[in-house]
Structures are given as structure tokens and as C-alpha cells.
Amino acid sequence: MGGAGSNDELPAVRSSYGMTERDPALEPFDALIGTWATEATQPLVDAVLPGSITFEWLEGGRFIVQRSCAPPPVHRTPGW
Numbered sequence: 001m002g003g004a005g006s007n008d009e010l011p012a013v014r015s016s017y018g019m020t021e022r023d024p025a026l027e028p029f030d031a032l033i034g035t036w037a038t039e040a041t042q043p044l045v046d047a048v049l050p051g052s053i054t055f056e057w058l059e060g061g062r063f064i065v066q067r068s069c070a071p072p073p074v075h076r077t078p079g080w
């Protein structure tokens with residue numbers, strides 16, 4: 001493969017794989033596919049906030065879609 005920013009091998013990849021075939025170089029990304037539990041902190045809330053993130057292949061298997069979900073933090077005003 002060429003240096004950084006090089007597209008030396010891209011024409012070969014484009015001509016080797018049809019529109020219905022996925023490039024085998026994308027196979028390592030299969031490990032990401034699924035739904036994962038996440039945790040985050042937020043400066044206004046003294047707690048760890050749960051959430052989730054999902055990775056799935058877009059139809060055709062050439063791109064990964066990432067979706068995340070987290071409930072909004074509940075801001076508690078001192079003295080209420």
C-alpha cells in the first residue's frame with residue numbers, strides 16, 4: 001500500500017469487488033457490530049449516566065451506522 005493519503009490500490013479494489021460483494025478488509029469491523037452499554041458523567045449531575053450505543057452495517061455492508069441513546073440528565077437544584 002502507498003504512503004499516507006495514497007490511493008495506489010483503490011482502483012484494484014473497486015474493480016475486484018462487485019456491488020454485491022463486501023471488501024474482506026472490512027471484516028475486522030464485524031467485532032463492533034451489536035449493542036453496547038455505556039456510562040458517562042455530566043458536570044451538572046453527580047452521577048454516572050447509563051446509555052447504549054449500537055453499531056450495524058448499512059445495507060450492502062460497506063458502511064457502519066452508529067446510534068447512541070442516553071436519557072437526559074436530571075438536573076437537581078440544591079434545596080429543592
